Amino acid sequence: MSPPIPAEPTAHPTHHHPPPGETGSRFFIVAQFGSVAALVGLIVFFRRTPGFATLSITFVSIFLEALPFMLLGAAIGGFIEVFVSKTAITRIVPARPLPAILLAAGLGLVFPVCECAIVPVVRRLFQKGLPLGAGIAFLLGGPIVNPLVALSTAVAYGNDLLIAGYRLAAGYLIAVAMGLLIDRLFSRKSALLAGTMASLPESGGGLERPAIPLRARVKMLQALGHGASDFLDTGRFLVVGALVAGLLQTLVARGDLAAVSGSPSLSILAMMILAIVLSLCSEADAFVAASFRTSLPLGAQMAFMVLGPMLDLKLLAMYFRIFRKRLILVLSVSTGIIVFLSMMAGTWMGQ
Template sequence: MIRWIRFHLLDMTGILIIGLALYFFSFGSNEAFKLDVSPSFLNMNTIFISILIEALPFVLIGVLIAGFIQIFVREEHIQRWIPKNKFLAVLMSCVVGAAFPACECGIVPIVRRLIGKGVPIYAGIGFLLTGPLINPIVIFSTYMAFGNDMKIAASRMILGFIISVIIAFLVSIFIKGNQLKHSVPSTVSSPTDKKSFVDQLWDMLKHSIDEFFDMGRYLVLGAFFASFVQTYVSTKSLLAIGDDLGSSMAVMMGLAYVLSLCSEADAFIGASFKNLFPTTAILSFLIYGPMIDLKNTIMMLSVFKARFVIILLLLITGTVFSTLVLLHGLW
């Protein structure tokens, strides 16, 4: 036990997190630690910390759920719960995801554990897409952000669900295998195991800590890249090119990817553009960002094969863009 704790205390990720804390406080009020840096660098630091503060609570919830799945959920349970029909499995995963309050960071470790336990890749993707996009917290925050406008909130929920089903079903057709980089070992106790419930809870906690360190390093890396791009890439030049539907949607989807906002708060940013862009472009921002963004891409690259992540990125981008353009024409 002591050896296990020491191992994690000496883990490079732990050192990195400690370093980040020192880095943050070095720009605080203590004169002894203040450094003479440019305002843009201070701005990047602020954005970086804000992304981490937004994401870390959801990652912690996600790794605890992942630890629970690893210890207490058996493969035979999964096989009984998931329908054999692909479309029904996709539909079920999207419905369950829609009722699950998680952000795009916290959902990644959960999906990895589910797929490692035998959930088909297409069902895992359905859960991954709808969880951060249309859960009750996100819909309520969207309703509030747009001045109690239920039309935008309902459009985000309905269109997001339809697009998620389409993407997951396309994955079921074209993608084979679980696409995980590394197999997830099954350590769930067998019926003959004599472990007490307390021991199983401790095992769950250990797995959650493993998962946190594993996911945390990629969250930090993704947050850094997102804050760097937000600081040093001019959004004014992007906004200047959004003069028609296609380009305005491209701009808003690009902003959603780069900003890497938590899905529980992105509606308030999206609402600030409602006088600049058409409603369809605003919806592309609200739907695309929770499905895929910069920090989430880096986290997924740590879990899934790079080729699959690239295909999924292109599939999400193409499906969101084409579906919303088609529906805009019908409207």
């Protein structure tokens, strides 16, 4: 009688988005149900009005244009989780702070993940000993400085590669600046929660590649499963964002938008607040930003696309699983100030 075949261990069970109860994201549950209720109410009571036609076209166009990029990003994130070892990334990063931060801010070009997927990845990298400044730079820069975001941004703006390049450059420079700032102000002990600082074993626990190699078919299925989970978890935010963008385009008078657009500071602040509230995926937010092309200046649109992947409500909830409160406060305020000043400087230079 042949010995029993050991069950195949599962690989990389760590790539998942924390459920709403763990992240404290009750706001998003309410927003999602509210969005569904609003859509049903609009269809029932206002479907024959001209405004509903405008809302429908805006909502559907934003959602359908962003959908392929969200699918592609979720699939790539799933394959990275299953096929790329976490230690492979830490081996790439230099030991010295400045080179480590400069490199980490651009790691998204090699490991393209959105901001929803990058938080648990960075947490594991911190547990593997990744320097604090490098981790912050990757956390903030990775969701922007990657080829998927460049492609989606270019498509959203009518294949304008210049705008995509501006976004990636701004994301990289701000991520580097924040990495250097946090590295100067905090130590790992003062910044990270105890569970985040804990060193992981070099094997076992499903955190490294299993001793018994998995079949390629099993790995593929796991990668697709991770990708499907990512897509279902982040796709709901796109629905809410597309609806809010459509409502703004329909209900806000053009005169009001013109008044805001006349003041660069007000328009930038308004779009920064909108980016924080909407909490869109970085692979889809360019389509929402592009819907304001005719009403708001480019600096305001760029503020929306740069700040959102670095700081929004869902990210703040996830940050509390990694960082101490003081670090989150400094990170949030400093990122907001740097983005605002950067976009204002860009607006002044463009005039």
